[in-house]
Amino acid sequence: MLRLFIKLFIFVIVSRYVAAQHRICGNEIFWQDRMSKEKRQLTDDLLKKHSYHNFVGFRSQITIPVVVHVLWFDPSEDISDSVIKEQLEILNQAFSRSNYDITKVPEEYKSVTGSTNIRFCLTNTTPENYPTDGIVRKRTTESEIGLSENLYDSEAGGSNVWDSDRYLNIWVANTGKFISGFGTYPNQTPPEKTGVVIHPKYFGKNNHPEYGLGRTLVHEVGHYLGLYHLWGDDSDCTTDDGVEDTPPQLKAYRGCPDYPQAGCTESEMFMNYMDYVDDSCMYFFTNGQCSKMLMTIKYLRNGLLENSAVCSHPDKELPEIKIYPNPGYSRFLLKTRNLEKDGIVSIYNNLGEPVHIEEFKVGDLREIYLKNCLPGMYFVKIAGVGSAIFINN
């Protein structure tokens, strides 16, 4: 009966989009099925009580242990270890505001782009304390197991959850023709069904023309950590995502819209990860969204912090960043060794606010000019490389 209801609901939702064949996040369907509005409100009220808009985060980096369950029917769905590792790197870049295209954020939103100190990595320890690479791989006999209750049951061809209080479980499994994936909200599901499900077609970097940059997982982990779609539940201006620095939004956006788009405001924030646009057109979370995700970890998913497992694939030794002259006067030269690919250099003041962002290429010796910056200490960060401090006299 439940599955019939879900399929009927999918049909209703899908019929709105079927002509376009766009990505549909299952949260649009499943939260109504599995979580009442009242329960969702209670969860939000709990976070709001701790005023998440003002929460600045944890002092040190948070590492979230991840297990990826790959359940494949067609051999093309048996994604490789390297695709999984690359997908986690994309996730980490999104959560640390170090994605290569962060410079595309429109000027009006640059001051609200957010960053967290959350890092996701494949775990090296099973719940029973055995060593692991954090990947469970299984062939299944069900072609669309991603939408089936069997997904969560090893006896029925799926893969049992790893203690979802202590691990982020990601199931990569076929969710049918229309659903790209879903992430369960805090308090939404029983522990054995808590985590994120992604269709392999949308997982990691792949050849999907619109959704091939691994941002479906970024979006779904956003839900898992308490975020809603920017437009709220309905296509009007009365529902919102409850985050202060994302403006009210009329509807979901698709494709890669021209900027700006007027709706509830003169300019809607459709380039946010929690919208539906193409992967190449979504680039950021806001400060408010980042705070809500950190609050969710602190109050609703704090078992993740108590897991002593470490990463099965530790970071490579990072190349060093050189800055000179230092101290200096508004300008310095920046270079790094062993940078493997082009990246982004971001500079923050001592309040953690971004003051300068620009692209940085392999082999660059770059002069950086900090226009209109007060004397003081600045943090210079190159995505995926490391950071250094510049003293501006």
Ligand SMILES: [Zn+2]
């Ligand atoms: Zn969604």
